[in-house]
Structure formats: structure tokens, C-alpha cells
Amino acid sequence: MFLNILDGFDITAMAIVAGAVADELQLTSDLLGLIFSFALAGMMAGAMLLAPLSDVIGRRKIIILSVILVGVSILLTAHASTLIEFIVLRFISGLGAGAVIASQAALAAEYSPEKYRSLSVALTTAGYPFGAVMTSVVAGFIMPDFGWRGMFWFGGGVTLVMGVVAWIFIPESLKYLFENRPKNALQQVNIILKKMRKPLLSMLPDVETEKIRESRGVITNMASLLGKRHRMVTLTLWTTFFLCFSTLYFLMSWIPRLMEQSGYTTEVGRLAFFLFNFGGVLGVLILGTLSTRWRLTNLVSLFLLTSGIFMVIFAISPNQQTLLLVIIFLVGILQQGGFTGLYAVAAKLYPTEIRSTGIGWAVGLGRSGAVIGPAVAGFLIAAGLSMSGNYVVFALPMLIGGFISYRLKVD
Numbered sequence: 001m002f003l004n005i006l007d008g009f010d011i012t013a014m015a016i017v018a019g020a021v022a023d024e025l026q027l028t029s030d031l032l033g034l035i036f037s038f039a040l041a042g043m044m045a046g047a048m049l050l051a052p053l054s055d056v057i058g059r060r061k062i063i064i065l066s067v068i069l070v071g072v073s074i075l076l077t078a079h080a081s082t083l084i085e086f087i088v089l090r091f092i093s094g095l096g097a098g099a100v101i102a103s104q105a106a107l108a109a110e111y112s113p114e115k116y117r118s119l120s121v122a123l124t125t126a127g128y129p130f131g132a133v134m135t136s137v138v139a140g141f142i143m144p145d146f147g148w149r150g151m152f153w154f155g156g157g158v159t160l161v162m163g164v165v166a167w168i169f170i171p172e173s174l175k176y177l178f179e180n181r182p183k184n185a186l187q188q189v190n191i192i193l194k195k196m197r198k199p200l201l202s203m204l205p206d207v208e209t210e211k212i213r214e215s216r217g218v219i220t221n222m223a224s225l226l227g228k229r230h231r232m233v234t235l236t237l238w239t240t241f242f243l244c245f246s247t248l249y250f251l252m253s254w255i256p257r258l259m260e261q262s263g264y265t266t267e268v269g270r271l272a273f274f275l276f277n278f279g280g281v282l283g284v285l286i287l288g289t290l291s292t293r294w295r296l297t298n299l300v301s302l303f304l305l306t307s308g309i310f311m312v313i314f315a316i317s318p319n320q321q322t323l324l325l326v327i328i329f330l331v332g333i334l335q336q337g338g339f340t341g342l343y344a345v346a347a348k349l350y351p352t353e354i355r356s357t358g359i360g361w362a363v364g365l366g367r368s369g370a371v372i373g374p375a376v377a378g379f380l381i382a383a384g385l386s387m388s389g390n391y392v393v394f395a396l397p398m399l400i401g402g403f404i405s406y407r408l409k410v411d
Contacts, residue, residue: 001127003067003104003162007097008131009138010074010155011039014090016139017148021086024148031083037371038087042094043101044367050099051360055221055353058182059107060172062099062356067163069096075156078149101128101343102360109347109355110173118296121344122288129280129336132252136274171195175352178204221357225350233349234358236404237342241366243401244304244339246373247311247394251276251335253374255328258387268321275325276332283337288344296345297410303338305402307331311395315388335398338405348410369397 014021018032027035046066054062073092080086105121112120142150171192177185181204190200225234255276256269283303290299314327343359350358377390385393 001124001130003063003100003166004125004127005131005134006127006155006159006162007070007100008128009135010070010093010131010159011043011097012132012135013139013151013155014039016135017143017151020143020148025081025083025086027083034083035086035090039090039094040367040370042091042096043098044094044364045091046095046098046100046364047102047360047367048098048364049360050095051102051364052221052357054099054103054106054356055176056180058172058176058180059103059110059356060170062103063107063170064163064166066096066099066103067159067166069093070100071156071159071163073156074152074159078152078156098364099360101125102363103356105343105347105359106355107170107173109344110175110352111171115292117348118291118341118344119288121347122284122291122340125340125343126281126284126288129277129284129340133274133277133281136270173352179352221354222361224354225358225361230350230354230358233408234362236407237346237349237358237362238365240401240405240408241342241362242369243397244335244342245366245369246376247397247401248335248339248373249370250373250377250390250394251331254377254381254390258381258390259324261381262319262387264321268325272325272328275329277336279329279332280336280340283333283335284340286333287337287341291341291344295409295411296341296348297405297408300338300341300345301402301406303334303341303402304398304405307334307338308395308398308402310334311391311398315391315395338402342405345405345408345410349408373397 014035018035021027022032050062050066070093073089073096077086077089077093080089104124108120108124109117138154139151142154146153172188174189174192177189177192182188186201186204189204193200224230252273255273256266259269259272260266287299287303310327310331314324314331317323317327342362346359346362347355373394377394380390380393
């Protein structure tokens with residue numbers, strides 16, 4: 001979870017320092033948009049291309065390497081002086097962040113008892129929105145004395161320190177070691193069992209021949225997502241992620257601006273953004289806790305459907321500041337809680353050998369909605385559609401996503 005907090009901080013720090021960077025490098029809004037887009041493209045590539053490698057070479061290696069990749073690229077960003085340098089370094093940072101989120105969700109699932117598996121994955125992935133909340137808080141302490149570069153020095157330095165902590169404490173997945181049988185698998189298993197104060201093994205337990213996948217590769221794992229066994233759940237999961245990403249990033253991109261265009265101050269816009277993300281952290285914890293008692297996909301479906309309904313309520317509510325902020329807070333709880341629950345759904349849908357691949361591709365392809373959603377909103381706003389109108393339009397993906405997620409039937 002702490003690694004995901006740092007990823008959330010590192011990726012969203014650019015939004016906080018954008019004005020200062022634009023002034024120093026004399027960048028126009030469209031060029032700043034390129035920097036944001038390449039970070040997002042990196043997260044897509046990391047989730048779809050790097051994360052699946054953890055099904056082949058192990059979760060631990062990919063997590064540690066990705067954390068180091070993020071840390072080094074963030075530190076180098078502090079010394080960037082051209083647009084090209086920013087674009088390349090933000091892409092690399094996104095690459096590592098995308099791989100970490102998917103790989104850690106898989107590892108959390110594999111070390112959790114069945115009853116608490118959804119809660120464990122939810123707690124792990126809750127770090128990202130919490131990191132986004134912390135970005136503006138930390139900026140208040142760092143930027144007055146150290147400027148925008150100080151944000152990247154802080155984020156990169158702490159991330160590299162956590163890379164060392166991860167190398168010391170994060171174990172390899174036992175299920176991966178049992179089923180994939182890499183070199184020295186028995187020795188690695190016994191090291192982990194010793195740390196857990198469990199009896200050591202003299203030999204690895206027998207498993208079905210088809211479960212030993214030493215020759216399995218990334219391409220085979222990717223193809224299996226659309227094989228006969230997983231095709232329907234994969235397509236349903238991808239569609240749900242896409243719909244949720246489009247609405248989530250519409251709100252994360254436009255909440256402050258839409259509040260300002262409706263006559264509120266910049267401070268109120270920032271408060272609305274803070275409440276939306278803080279509500280998201282609470283929503284993840286609430287859904288994760290409830291998942292220990294009720295079926296996961298029922299909860300995800302309920303959260304997503306209710307968030308869409310509250311977006312419509314927001315649109316038709318009187319233009320009263322306190323009322324609107326309360327509704328934004330509730331939307332954050334429901335939408336981000338239900339959305340993060342999809343990570344746990346993905347972790348439970350797929351077997352060990354393709355778990356990271358399944359999560360990575362669902363998240364990666366879903367992020368195309370994160371590109372489309374804010375862009376569509378921009379065109380609608382330019383065409384004169386009001387804040388209320390936009391909220392109604394983007395309530396539809398949440399309502400549809402809520403209905404189809406119910407079909408996944410994951411406990």
C-alpha cells in the first residue's frame with residue numbers, strides 16, 4: 001500500500017507543479033497536455049507489457065525493478081530542462097507505476113486468506129488515491145522553499161528508499177513458486193516458510209502436470225485471456241474498467257474547473273477535488289471491509305450504480321455550495337470504492353499463472369477510457385454544455401458499468 005501511495009504521489013505531482021513548470025520552460029497548455037498524456041500512456045504500457053512479465057519471472061522481481069524505475073526517473077525529472085526530457089521521463093515513470101499496481105494486486109491476493117482477499121487487494125490499491133490526496137498537502141511544505149524540482153527530489157528519493165525496503169521484505173509468491181517451478185524453487189519456498197514460522201519442506205508438493213508452466217511465455221498468457229475459458233469474463237471486465245476509467249478521469253480532470261465555471265472560487269474547486277479523492281480512500285476501505293461478508297461483485301455493482309445516481313442528483317440539485325460538496329464527497333466514496341473493487345475482482349477471476357497478465361490488461365485497456373473521458377468532456381464544455389449536463393452524460397458509463405459488473409459473479 002505504501003508503494004502505491006508513492007506511485008500516486010509521483011504520478012499526480014505533475015498536476016500540482018504544472019503551472020511552475022510551464023512558466024519556467026515556457027510551455028503552452030497543449031504541450032503540458034502532452035506531458036500528462038505520456039505519463040498515462042506509460043501506465044497503460046506498464047500494466048499491459050511489464051506486469052505480465054511477473055507471471056513468467058515472478059512478482060517480486062517486477063515489483064522491485066518497477067519501483068527502482070519510478071524512483072530513478074522521478075529524480076531525473078527534477079533536472080529536466082526540455083519538453084522532450086519531460087515526455088520521456090514521465091512515460092518511464094508511468095511505465096513503472098502501471099506495472100507496480102497490477103503486480104502488487106496479484107501478490108496481495110496470493111498471500112491473503114480467501115475471506116480477506118478482496119480487503120487485502122483493496123487496501124493495497126487504496127494507496128494510489130491516498131497518494132493523490134497527499135500530493136497537494138506535501139506540496140504546501142516543499143514548494144515554497146524548494147520549488148517544483150523539490151517535489152521530484154522528494155518523491156524520487158523516498159521511492160528509491162522504498163525500493164530497498166521492498167527488496168528486503170517483499171517475498172515471492174508461494175503459488176508462483178509451487179506452480180511455475182523456477183530454478184531453486186524449493187530453496188526459495190523454505191526461506192519464505194521460515195520467515196512465516198511454518199514447517200520447512202523436503203520437496204515440493206506434487207501438482208498436476210499441466211500446472212507446471214516452465215515454458216509458458218508472456219504471449220501465451222495474453223492469448224489465454226481471450227481463450228474459451230476466460231473470454232466472456234475478460235471482455236466484461238475490460239468493458240467495466242473502460243467505462244469506470246472514463247467517468248473517474250472526467251471527474252479527476254474537471255471537478256475544479258467545472259466548479260469555477262459555475263461561479264465558485266478556485267479554493268472551492270480544490271476543496272471539491274480533495275473531498276472527491278478523500279472520499280475515494282474511505283470508499284475503498286468500506287468496500288473492502290464489506291467484502292468479507294457479502295459477494296464482491298454485488299458490492300461493486302451497488303457502489304457503481306449508486307455513484308451514477310448521485311451524479312444525476314448532483315446535476316439536478318440547487319446550486320448551494322455545501323450541498324454540492326457533500327454530494328461530491330459521496331460520489332467519491334461510491335465511485336472510487338466500486339472502481340478499486342474491480343482490481344480485487346480481476347485478482348479473483350484469473351488463476352495464478354495469468355493473474356498479473358489479467359489484471360494488467362484490464363487496467364491497461366481500461367485506461368484508454370481515461371484518455372477518452374476527459375477529452376470528450378473538453379469538447380462538451382467547449383460546446384457550451386453546463387456542469388450539470390456533463391455530470392448527467394458521465395453518469396451513464398457508471399450506470400452501465402454497474403449493471404454489467406454484476407454478471408461477473410465473484411465472491
